[in-house]
Amino acid sequence: MTELGFALETRGLRGRSVACSGQPYCRFAQAPTKPMLHMIVERLEQRFGHRADGITLSIDGCPHACAFHSTADIGLQGTHTRDEFGARIEAYDIYIRKGIDDVKAAAAGVAGIL
Numbered sequence: 001m002t003e004l005g006f007a008l009e010t011r012g013l014r015g016r017s018v019a020c021s022g023q024p025y026c027r028f029a030q031a032p033t034k035p036m037l038h039m040i041v042e043r044l045e046q047r048f049g050h051r052a053d054g055i056t057l058s059i060d061g062c063p064h065a066c067a068f069h070s071t072a073d074i075g076l077q078g079t080h081t082r083d084e085f086g087a088r089i090e091a092y093d094i095y096i097r098k099g100i101d102d103v104k105a106a107a108a109g110v111a112g113i114l
């Protein structure tokens with residue numbers, strides 16, 4: 001399974017993270033979720049190691065919140081914004097729970113990734 005890209009390690013940040021169906025699987029999605037979740041988990045694990053183990057991360061592709069992004073330590077919700085030329089581009093709103101130092105540091109890392 002690991003060779004196919006399905007990690008069997010379910011502890012820590014990786015085990016606590018979830019993404020909704022997102023693009024291209026859900027017609028409501030405004031942004032991809034699963035590739036973004038994979039990228040963020042990889043980056044946070046590299047940067048923070050086991051310090052990120054207690055963090056929950058949820059990513060939804062729209063406000064319907066099937067992955068409950070608003071209740072996670074770090075939540076992303078797919079949306080759109082405009083670039084400097086006025087073109088519509090994918091974006092994410094970031095939700096951060098207050099008062100957890102590692103979450104603050106990790107959230108800063110997420111903002112840097114996006």
Ligand code: SF4
Pocket residue numbers: 020021022023026027028029030060061062063064065066067
């Ligand atoms: S949160 Fe939105 S995009 Fe994600 S599965 Fe639910 S309805 Fe679809």
